[in-house]
Amino acid sequence: MVDPQDILKFWLDDVGPDGWYNATPELDAQIRRKFGDAWEGACEGRYSLWLTYPTGALAYIILTDQFPRNMFRDTAGAFSTDRIALAAAKSAINKDWDMRIDEPARQFFYLPLMHSENLCDQDRCVRLMCERMPEYGRSNLLHARAHRAVIRQFGRFPTRNAALARTDTALEAEYVARGGYGNTVRALQNETAAA
Incomplete structure (x- = not known):
């Protein structure tokens, strides 16, 4: 056991x-x-x-x-x-x-929030990464913000649709075809670099 x-x-x-x-x-x-x-x-x-x-x-x-x-x-x-x-x-x-x-083990308390298809959970994850992960949070924060951006845009993770037998909307199909989550991460990186 x-x-x-x-x-x-x-x-x-x-x-x-x-x-x-x-x-x-x-x-x-x-x-x-x-x-x-x-x-x-x-x-x-x-x-x-x-x-x-x-x-x-x-x-x-x-x-x-x-x-x-x-x-x-x-x-x-x-x-x-x-x-x-x-x-x-x-x-x-x-x-x-x-x-x-x-x-960095602390992050595993926050990842279920990052994996949630609920915007309140996503907001809380970003907040916790900012407040409670001072040493290792920078990379985690980028991904927390990217997950939140996807949920803000679609209300769910389009990359899960096939596995969960969910039908893509036209916007979701376009999002995935154009690079999906990777593009979201790059856009946030560029936004941060420009600030």
Whole structure:
């Protein structure tokens, strides 16, 4: 049976910052193999005790927000536990447990907000990145602002439409065809450079 420390050691130490946003089929397969059963356990409510202390909550959020994006890449499964990850993140943040975790690991409390298709969550994510990630927040802030820009424009992430069997609007199809999220990031970078 997996415990929170297994998840934290693997994600924070073994994979680390260099691997967090560097998707590879090998890492995806490794996460499926090592943590697929634990993810199913979280879906069944087996790890609610983890939500009673900061490091347990962090491990739970990584298990339900980060790992599905690897295990089920480009499918609906990638987003299937977003709701429970978001609830866990909001609860932990409201207790200031995020502030008991050092950067850069602290960001994982905020990423469920960044992954939410709700503008209020997006605004809160940007605010938290500004206020609570002083050392590592610059890059994270750029991506938080980019996610918020997409939700402001479309009310959802068009890049998820195929996986979630949602029909693209004409504007969404055009957005994706013109470079989608990457273009949003570049536009914000150019805007910041010009300011």
